[in-house]
Amino acid sequence: MSPGPVTRWEAGLKVTGQAVFAAETPAPGLLYAVLVEAPVGCGTVLAVDAAQARRTPGFADLISYPEAQGLKPSSVTALIREPTIHFAGQPVALVVAENLAAAQAAARAVRVEAEARPAIAALGQALDQAYTPATAGRNPAESRRGDAARALAEAHLVVRRRYETAVNNHHPMEPHAVVCCWEGDRVTVHTSTQAVFGARAAIAHAFGLPAEDARVVSRFLGGGFGCKGQLWWPWMMQAMLAARRTGRPVRLELTRAQLFTLAGRRSETVQELAVGLDADGRLTAIDHQVLAQTSTHGEYADTTAGVSRWLYACPNVTTRHRLVRTNEPQPIPMRAPGTAPGTFALESALDEAAAALGIDPVDLRVRNHGDHDQEAGRPWSSKRLLECYRVGAERFGWAHRPAAGAAGDGRWRLGSGMASTFYAQHLQPSRARVRLAADASLVVQCGTQDMGNGAYTALGQMAAEALGVPMSRVTVELGDTLLPQGPISAGSQVTVSISPAVAMATAELRAILAQLAVADQASPLAGQRPEDLDFADGLVRSRTGNVAEPLADLLARQAPAGLEAEGSADLPQVQTHSFMSHGAVFVEVGVDPDLGEVRVRRVCAAFAAGRIVNPLLATSQYVGGLIGGIGMALHERTVTDLASGRILGDNFADYLIPVHADMPTFDIALVHEDDTHLPGGIKGVGMLGTAGVQAAIANAIFDAVGRRVRRLPIRIEDILGHPDPRDGFETLT
Amino acid sequence: MSGPAFSYARPADVAGALAQGARPGAAFLAGGTDLIQLWKAGLAAHAELVDISRLPLAGIDLADGELAIGALARLSDVALHPRVMAEHPLIAQAIAATASGQVRNMATVGGNLLQRTRCAYFRTQGMACNKREPGSGCGAAAGETRQAALFGASAACVATHASDLAVALTALRAELTILGPDGERRIALPDLYRLPGQTPQIDTTLAPGELIAAVQVRRAAGLAARSTYLKVRDRASFEFAVVSVAAALRLEDGAVVEARLAAGGVAPLPWRLAGAEAALIGRAPDARAFAEAAGLAVEGAQPLADNGFKVELLRRAVIRALETVGATA
Ligand SMILES: Cc1cc2nc3c(=O)[nH]c(=O)nc-3n(C[C@H](O)[C@H](O)[C@H](O)COP(=O)(O)OP(=O)(O)OC[C@H]3O[C@@H](n4cnc5c(N)ncnc54)[C@H](O)[C@@H]3O)c2cc1C
Numbered sequence A: 001m002s003p004g005p006v007t008r009w010e011a012g013l014k015v016t017g018q019a020v021f022a023a024e025t026p027a028p029g030l031l032y033a034v035l036v037e038a039p040v041g042c043g044t045v046l047a048v049d050a051a052q053a054r055r056t057p058g059f060a061d062l063i064s065y066p067e068a069q070g071l072k073p074s075s076v077t078a079l080i081r082e083p084t085i086h087f088a089g090q091p092v093a094l095v096v097a098e099n100l101a102a103a104q105a106a107a108r109a110v111r112v113e114a115e116a117r118p119a120i121a122a123l124g125q126a127l128d129q130a131y132t133p134a135t136a137g138r139n140p141a142e143s144r145r146g147d148a149a150r151a152l153a154e155a156h157l158v159v160r161r162r163y164e165t166a167v168n169n170h171h172p173m174e175p176h177a178v179v180c181c182w183e184g185d186r187v188t189v190h191t192s193t194q195a196v197f198g199a200r201a202a203i204a205h206a207f208g209l210p211a212e213d214a215r216v217v218s219r220f221l222g223g224g225f226g227c228k229g230q231l232w233w234p235w236m237m238q239a240m241l242a243a244r245r246t247g248r249p250v251r252l253e254l255t256r257a258q259l260f261t262l263a264g265r266r267s268e269t270v271q272e273l274a275v276g277l278d279a280d281g282r283l284t285a286i287d288h289q290v291l292a293q294t295s296t297h298g299e300y301a302d303t304t305a306g307v308s309r310w311l312y313a314c315p316n317v318t319t320r321h322r323l324v325r326t327n328e329p330q331p332i333p334m335r336a337p338g339t340a341p342g343t344f345a346l347e348s349a350l351d352e353a354a355a356a357l358g359i360d361p362v363d364l365r366v367r368n369h370g371d372h373d374q375e376a377g378r379p380w381s382s383k384r385l386l387e388c389y390r391v392g393a394e395r396f397g398w399a400h401r402p403a404a405g406a407a408g409d410g411r412w413r414l415g416s417g418m419a420s421t422f423y424a425q426h427l428q429p430s431r432a433r434v435r436l437a438a439d440a441s442l443v444v445q446c447g448t449q450d451m452g453n454g455a456y457t458a459l460g461q462m463a464a465e466a467l468g469v470p471m472s473r474v475t476v477e478l479g480d481t482l483l484p485q486g487p488i489s490a491g492s493q494v495t496v497s498i499s500p501a502v503a504m505a506t507a508e509l510r511a512i513l514a515q516l517a518v519a520d521q522a523s524p525l526a527g528q529r530p531e532d533l534d535f536a537d538g539l540v541r542s543r544t545g546n547v548a549e550p551l552a553d554l555l556a557r558q559a560p561a562g563l564e565a566e567g568s569a570d571l572p573q574v575q576t577h578s579f580m581s582h583g584a585v586f587v588e589v590g591v592d593p594d595l596g597e598v599r600v601r602r603v604c605a606a607f608a609a610g611r612i613v614n615p616l617l618a619t620s621q622y623v624g625g626l627i628g629g630i631g632m633a634l635h636e637r638t639v640t641d642l643a644s645g646r647i648l649g650d651n652f653a654d655y656l657i658p659v660h661a662d663m664p665t666f667d668i669a670l671v672h673e674d675d676t677h678l679p680g681g682i683k684g685v686g687m688l689g690t691a692g693v694q695a696a697i698a699n700a701i702f703d704a705v706g707r708r709v710r711r712l713p714i715r716i717e718d719i720l721g722h723p724d725p726r727d728g729f730e731t732l733t
Numbered sequence B: 001m002s003g004p005a006f007s008y009a010r011p012a013d014v015a016g017a018l019a020q021g022a023r024p025g026a027a028f029l030a031g032g033t034d035l036i037q038l039w040k041a042g043l044a045a046h047a048e049l050v051d052i053s054r055l056p057l058a059g060i061d062l063a064d065g066e067l068a069i070g071a072l073a074r075l076s077d078v079a080l081h082p083r084v085m086a087e088h089p090l091i092a093q094a095i096a097a098t099a100s101g102q103v104r105n106m107a108t109v110g111g112n113l114l115q116r117t118r119c120a121y122f123r124t125q126g127m128a129c130n131k132r133e134p135g136s137g138c139g140a141a142a143g144e145t146r147q148a149a150l151f152g153a154s155a156a157c158v159a160t161h162a163s164d165l166a167v168a169l170t171a172l173r174a175e176l177t178i179l180g181p182d183g184e185r186r187i188a189l190p191d192l193y194r195l196p197g198q199t200p201q202i203d204t205t206l207a208p209g210e211l212i213a214a215v216q217v218r219r220a221a222g223l224a225a226r227s228t229y230l231k232v233r234d235r236a237s238f239e240f241a242v243v244s245v246a247a248a249l250r251l252e253d254g255a256v257v258e259a260r261l262a263a264g265g266v267a268p269l270p271w272r273l274a275g276a277e278a279a280l281i282g283r284a285p286d287a288r289a290f291a292e293a294a295g296l297a298v299e300g301a302q303p304l305a306d307n308g309f310k311v312e313l314l315r316r317a318v319i320r321a322l323e324t325v326g327a328t329a
């Protein structure tokens, strides 16, 4: 299998509009749904008065709490079954009507009577109620190795800082949508989700259906970044209830403003971090305390302090995650969950340490390289982070960068900064089916999703390469629960999880084809040993003898009906190694020290993430991730109005994300990394680029103008403001 | 989302527009880039929209030292007009820094001057806002005040005016031709706007049914060589100004004989920096003069919780803009 820079399999479908997204699904007799939002930010719904709404032209139905009582109670259905208002903007009813305008008019006519209760509008309002959850992400919320307190007391240098990161929202270009149709007790749900099988399970549970009676389809997603999962399902189910009651298909699509409240968010964090180092710059202690927000109706914590557990060698590490419940929307994983805010803190602190000790920041990191996973006590399956530092530094020109504060370009002061990034690799069980037609065209099927990240292409490519079929002859089918069950699209796990299933299916087909060929007197390969046969360029050929035959010829004679095989991969029983991908991000910024403007000019990043199936897709994922990271570093900030609990400026004029004019030049290095412990040697690439760059930018700003900013996003006032009086070090001499 | 139903009319001529625009509940629709946004957010409920976008008020004429821009000229047409670029670079620069290419292709000069504040409390239904719902309170003053005004605000409203073009035109002492049921009148641009006082719901001095027909700029040619529009913002494009400064100087024999300064993002209307202008007259364009002028520019600023940085930012932006236009080779 040779990695190939194949262009996106579905690109043509998308640019010609043939790719049908959930909201565009045609359905005769379609009704349109609109959500009715709560009048208060915390309290209880007393009554939903639809009398006037029912009289608006085109009104078809209204679903509120009473109408949802038939659904089975669960964390997914709670918001639509229970009249408790947890956050401002929470829907309390759904109206369906003959067209969108009619539904909007009817929704406006709904009168909601609610009893308000005092809300906790911000994390800072309930610090005394902070608690430690059972888990942070998929990890324990607390960890301890060695004795960090003691080691800090004895350290040569201690950098003790507070870092803060703002709330971010995912904002995929395509908003969440559903078009659902019931036929008797069976339902087909076209929805934009990162987990068709997860959605099906939730639907089957809520509606009391056998799983086979619910089909969930999500053929194309216009992005997800973590927000197209279960937070969307309650509203999807409300639309399904309306469809069942009216006997007509129903469409619901969230508005851009609703993506600020209903689809999840990256929680704000307040991180208290202390790192201790010896005089040689070796980490002796890390104490990393994370405070984050969760909602009053759900619980989620990123593993923000994971960076302190895993990224470097350090004998004494204490980490703790705590949550505060507020009447704000529910956080969920967002691209680079935990690693984005976590690396901002640790990688900023290490930059300060490097400056204080007079050690080059890259060198400091090399000195602290962790050659095994100290937290789990396991070897890494592979780790070429040192090579990332070397390659990244070389391509960036790190060694030749100007002295701090020395470079300028007109009104801009230039600065350079760097940081490490990482992401833990996990696997999911997966199945895949591969079908070879008599004309040697290939169909690959898997019930996973393509979020726009290239799953179609990667999957097709794996099968095509294994069977020596050109990509132009490959059809990939994803995003349908009628297909073999595939992984959810999250945590950079799809390619590596599918890979063994595809490998198994294609291996089976190769074995069958080889047997057929050697036993077929009409084949030039007759009498060869099956294990000597190879599949490439549309041919079956012998590695030993100089003979070959087109795959299509063999199939026409021996398998005119085509061949099909299914592969599956379960999770390994025992984990002997820790799986992690890594990278080093180098950034050059321009800072106008008088006016406070910051612009990223150049990003050079080197990533080591196993075998790269497709360098085009991987580079695109890295660049996209870096752009998201730049947004988090300099622009993105969801603001809650404390008085009303509502989101301020819930639109793209006010919620800033980087635009074209903000784009630096990107230089991405794909560092070769062999991994014999992961299926196919593959690791995920989607999360990696979104972390590290925030700290690299903050470090570059310091290099340019001597100002440490420890709060994201970094804005004009942070550059203009007075230096932080805490900008000192505790040094033992 | 969308707002309530309205009727739509497209009068054939200016007289028809004035007649229809005078009807109760009517509003003019030009490029629609602000009005339709407000309507979609449920913030503008007009019984009737009178589409003026195709009326013959889109000319850009330069004659006898006067620039006359029809109120319905598209921003992009103005900014890319060769003579505007050459003779009124301040206008071209201010527009180039406005919104995005797509918005500029739709938006008109008149609509730009009349766009409503970007205050997020104003633009989010259900939040306290005296401008949207008189008497409901000012959510911004008690909440997020980064965007809030430093000058000219009242306890009832601390919103800023968002137009870049208005700042440039204020510096250039532009005038407006206004048509109404009672005929034509001319006003200086800042007189279009009113301070919020106790009635922040009323943005302008236009009477109902009055139409802006044109913008005139006179006696500004001498400023072309030394003028600049400086817009400070968090991202490189497509963002409203955090602070902006329009500056123009005319020098004779090494001394300032004419100075024009106005600021954006700091007041409920484009804010003329008259004290700073006056302080520059007769001075050599040097660092001391600029620093003094900048000091005067921020005099009387009344910052709130989150916008204190804008005082210093404005001071520095005035200096930077003056350095740009005052540079002597
Ligand atoms: C995403 C975004 C970003 C933006 N960024 C900027 C920016 O950076 N800087 C900036 O300055 N602006 C910015 N704008 C605002 C934009 O410039 C204005 O929306 C636009 O100029 C309005 O012009 P229009 O012709 O579309 O007005 P419309 O929306 O048609 O009308 C606006 C108002 O003016 C009235 N009106 C229009 N023409 C006349 C007339 N001739 N006489 C009387 N009344 C009239 C209308 O009744 C309405 O009340 C931005 C807008 C958007 C959507």
Ligand code: SF4
Binding pocket: B117, B119, B120, B121, B122, B128, B129, B130, B131, B132, B137, B138, B139, B140, B141, B156, B157, B158, B159, B200
């Ligand atoms: S500042 Fe003005 S526009 Fe903003 S909320 Fe207050 S009253 Fe409304």
